[in-house]
Amino acid sequence: MTIEQDIKNAVEVMRRGGVILYPTDTVWGIGCDATNAEAVARVYQIKQRDDSKALICLVDSDARLQRYIRNVPEVAWQLLDCVDRPTTVILEGAVNLAPNLIAADGSIGLRITTEPFSHELCYRFQKAIVSTSANISGEPAAQNYRDIAPEIVDAVDYVCWSRRQEHKPHRPSAIIRIGHGGEVKIIRQ
Secondary structure (H helix, E strand, O other), X not given: OOHHHHHHHXXXXXXXXXXXXXXXXXXXXXXXXXXXXXXXXXXXXXXXXXXXXXXXXXXXXXXXXXXXXXXXXXXXXXXXXXXXXXXXXXXXXXXXXXXXXXXOOOEEEEEEOOOXXXXXXXXXXXXXXXXXXXXXXXXXXXXXXXXXXXXXXXXXOEEOOOOOOOOOOOOOOEEEEEOOOOOEEEEEO
């Protein structure tokens, strides 16, 4: 299967409200349309995760990130310009996303991906994609496809073919929270 066909299949599944397993710029992720509350609820169910714990979303560009945050603080852009590894920013004022994806305080974690597969997937989908590690909540993140538990693989609607053979270390993104006033708090390095 070509990468183009793999991406096309994943996009079609998400447009129908389905859930996918896919390689990201960090670890393997469980994903869905970040604007579809039913799909988001399925992701929480698959992960066996309390829905009070927010999920991260991937986007393909600065412009797409701005579609989901009322006012992006200037310090967020400065930070994203200088980071040298995948970094998720938690920002306040989330809009245009499934309500069950947004934290109680109105914040959301977003990451702009530049890794070729996940970037193209986000670009073709034209919306934010949920990106939570492909594991049962509390278990180690799946660095490679072979690390994903069978019950996760069986629970999703589509499993991407791209990068399944990869066997190398990956680590989750850094997570930095940025307040309206520009205060910066490192959540995970």
